Each structure stands twice: as C-alpha cells, then as structure tokens.
Amino acid sequence: MSTTSTLTLPRIGVLAVQGDVREHLAALTALGAEAVTVRRPDEVEQVDGLVIPGGESTVMDKLVRAFDLREPLVRRIAEGLPVYGSCAGMIMLADRIADGRPDQQTLGGLDITVRRNAFGRQVDSFEQDLDYAWSDPAVSGTTGPTGRTGPVHAVFIRAPWVEQAGPAVQVLARVGEGPAAGKIVAVRQGNLMATSFHPEVGADRRIHAEFVSIVREHRLQQSGARQSPEREDTA
Ligand code: GLN
Numbered sequence: 001m002s003t004t005s006t007l008t009l010p011r012i013g014v015l016a017v018q019g020d021v022r023e024h025l026a027a028l029t030a031l032g033a034e035a036v037t038v039r040r041p042d043e044v045e046q047v048d049g050l051v052i053p054g055g056e057s058t059v060m061d062k063l064v065r066a067f068d069l070r071e072p073l074v075r076r077i078a079e080g081l082p083v084y085g086s087c088a089g090m091i092m093l094a095d096r097i098a099d100g101r102p103d104q105q106t107l108g109g110l111d112i113t114v115r116r117n118a119f120g121r122q123v124d125s126f127e128q129d130l131d132y133a134w135s136d137p138a139v140s141g142t143t144g145p146t147g148r149t150g151p152v153h154a155v156f157i158r159a160p161w162v163e164q165a166g167p168a169v170q171v172l173a174r175v176g177e178g179p180a181a182g183k184i185v186a187v188r189q190g191n192l193m194a195t196s197f198h199p200e201v202g203a204d205r206r207i208h209a210e211f212v213s214i215v216r217e218h219r220l221q222q223s224g225a226r227q228s229p230e231r232e233d234t235a
Contacts (some may be wrong), residue, residue, distance in 0.1 A: 003034065008034075009032060009033055009034040010034065010048045010049060010212065010219055011034045011035065011036060011046065011047050011048050011169060012034070012035055012036070012048060012049040012050065012051065012211075012212070012215055013035075013036050013038035013043060013044070013047035013049070014028070014035060014036070014037055014050070014051045014053060014166065015050060015051065015052045015053065015069075015073075015089075016037035016038060016039050016065075017039060017060060017063035017064060017067060017069070018056065018059050018060050018063055019053035019054050019056070019060065019187075020053045020054050020055065020198070020200060020201075020212075021037060021053055023087075023200035024051045024053050024200050024208075025037070025073045025200065026200075027200050027205055027208040028051070028208060028212065030034065030205055031205055031208055031209055031212045032212070033049075033212055033215070038050060038069075039067065040069075041068050041069060041071075041072045044062055044069060044072040044073055044222045045072065045076070047081075047104075048082070048215050048218070048219050049082040049083065049084070049214070049218070050073075050076075050084075051084050051085075051086070051089065051090055051211070052082060052083060052084070052085040052086070052088070052089030052092050053082070053085035053086055053088070053200070054088050054157065054200075055087075055088045055089075055093035055155075056088055056200050056229075057092055057100075057104070057116065058100075059130055060070075060092060061092070061104055061105050061106070064092075064107070068193055070107065071077040073107050074108070077093075077108070077109040077192070078109070080190070080191055080218065081191065082191035082192070082193075082211065082214045082215045082218050083109065083192050083193070084192070084193045084194065084195075084196040084211040084214075085110075085193075086194070086196075086197070086198055086199065087157065087158075087159055087195070087196060087198055089194065089195065090114055090162075090187075090188075090194035090195065090196055091109045091112075091114050091160050092106050092107050093106065093108070093117060093192055093194050093198070094106050094108065094109045094112050094114040094194075095109070095110060095111055095113070096112070096113040096114065096164075097115075098113055098115040099116040099117060099118075099165055100115070108166050109189075110169065110187065110189050110192050110194060111165065111166030111167075111168055111169055111189060112162045112164065112166065112187060112189075113162070113163045113164040113165075114161075114162055114163065115161055115163045116160050117158050117159075117160070118159065118160050118161040118180075118183070119161070119180055119196070120155060121157075124157070124158055125155075125156060125157045125158065126156050126178075127154065128154055128157050128176060128178070129154070129157070129176070130151055130152050130154045130173045130175070130176055130186075130197075131174075132151065132152045132172060132207075133172045133173065134148040134149060134206070135170070135213065136209055140166075143152075148206045149210075152199070152204065152206070152207065152235075154185065154195075154196075154199075155201050155202070156185075156197050157198060159190075159196040159197060160196055161175070161180065161184060161185055162183070162184035162185065162196070165184060165187060166189075168190070169187050169189045170187060170188045170189065171184050171186070171187055172187055172188055172193075172195075173185050173186035173195070178229075185197060188194055191214055193210065193211055193214065195207060
C-alpha cells in the first residue's frame with residue numbers, strides 16, 4: 001500500500017532494471033508526477049503507479065526474478081496498482097506469450113496473448129499514425145479540455161502485437177494500414193494499460209497523460225476507501 005497522500009504529487013515508478021527508463025521519467029515529471037526509479041522490492045511498495053519500459057523482455061524477466069522484484073510486482077498488480085507497459089513492458093504485463101523464450105515468465109495481469117517480435121525482421125522498426133481511443137474526460141473525472149484527441153504518431157521497435165484479448169480488455173488502438181493492418185497495439189484492462197509502441201521517444205505526452213489520470217483516479221478511490229470505515233464508526 002502506498003504511503004503518499006492525495007495532497008502530494010502522485011509518485012510513479014519506472015521499473016529500472018533494463019530498458020529506456022530515462023525518457024519515461026522525463027515524460028512523467030513533465031506531467032506533474034513525482035517520477036522515481038524502481039529497482040528494489042521496498043521501492044515497489046512506495047509507488048502509486050508503475051511504468052514498465054521498452055527494452056528486452058527476456059532480460060527484464062531474468063533481472064526482475066534475480067532482484068526479488070517478481071513477488072512484490074505480481075502482488076501489487078493483483079491489488080490494483082496502475083501499471084503502464086510499453087513494448088517489452090506490454091509483454092511483461094501479458095498473461096500469455098507467443099514466441100517467448102521457453103523459460104520466459106511474465107508478471108501477467110492483462111488477459112491478452114502477445115506475440116513477441118510480431119512484425120518480423122524486414123519491418124523491425126516503423127512508424128505510423130494511429131487512431132487512438134482516448135478516455136472520455138467526463139468518464140475519467142478530468143475537468144476541462146485534456147487535449148487528448150487526434151491520432152498518435154506511434155514508433156514501433158521490434159514490437160509485439162496483441163494476438164488475442166479477453167472480454168475484459170478494451171482495445172485502444174490497432175495498426176491502420178500495411179501488412180499488419182487491424183492488429184491490436186494498445187489495450188487497457190482496469191488499471192493496466194499497454195502499448196506495443198514507444199510514446200516516450202517523442203514530445204507527445206498524451207499517452208503518459210492517460211496513465212497519470214488512471215493513477216490519480218486510483219489514488220482518489222484508495223483515499224475514499226481508507227476513510228469510509230471511520231465514517232461508519234462515527235455514524
Ligand atoms: N522485442 C523486445 C522483447 O521481446 C521488445 C522490444 C522493445 O521493447 N522495443 O522484449
């Protein structure tokens with residue numbers, strides 16, 4: 001359970017065992033979060049949300065286990081911790097992998113099957129503008145214009161795609177054109193969000209803003225839940 005109050009900035013960790021950590025820290029800081037690296041088990045307990053960056057999921061999996069991070073991460077995800085996974089981070093959040101290493105484990109949480117390196121060798125990396133299902137500000141409780149409209153310029157680097165998604169999974173974006181047209185590349189399920197692409201590489205902060213909103217809402221709910229037993233006592 002996080003120890004921060006709702007009056008302070010949301011503290012959002014970036015899993016920092018491997019991958020592109022710095023860019024995520026910068027994006028989160030720019031959005032008014034307190035962004036911190038997470039490398040040790042006790043640091044997992046101290047965040048209101050977590051980003052799992054792009055990198056190499058097989059290496060990340062090994063290091064997460066070697067640093068005793070697996071148990072606290074799996075537990076906090078099960079408790080409802082908001083987590084955003086980008087690329088290798090999406091693989092880490094998937095319940096099932098296709099084309100994983102035989103011994104590769106994920107943290108899980110998202111009822112999806114991801115296919116690693118799905119776009120194939122010839123199109124290792126590519127960029128495309130995608131339609132994105134931005135959260136409705138009225139639903140998310142955000143007041144005023146969020147600026148979260150219009151397509152996303154998505155950068156894919158040896159990216160996975162979502163091969164199969166369970167009924168509770170909301171599809172946020174699909175590849176629009178080319179041989180992979182229609183493939184799912186952004187999803188949300190409860191407090192878990194994942195993209196096959198890398199929003200941290202450009203100046204567009206909207207995807208991170210979506211995640212910071214999820215973290216803020218979750219914190220509000222948590223503080224409400226903490227207060228309600230006292231209210232019952234005094235009633
Ligand atoms: N192909 C990598 C993996 O399997 C992911 C690539 C990335 O995160 N840019 O983990």
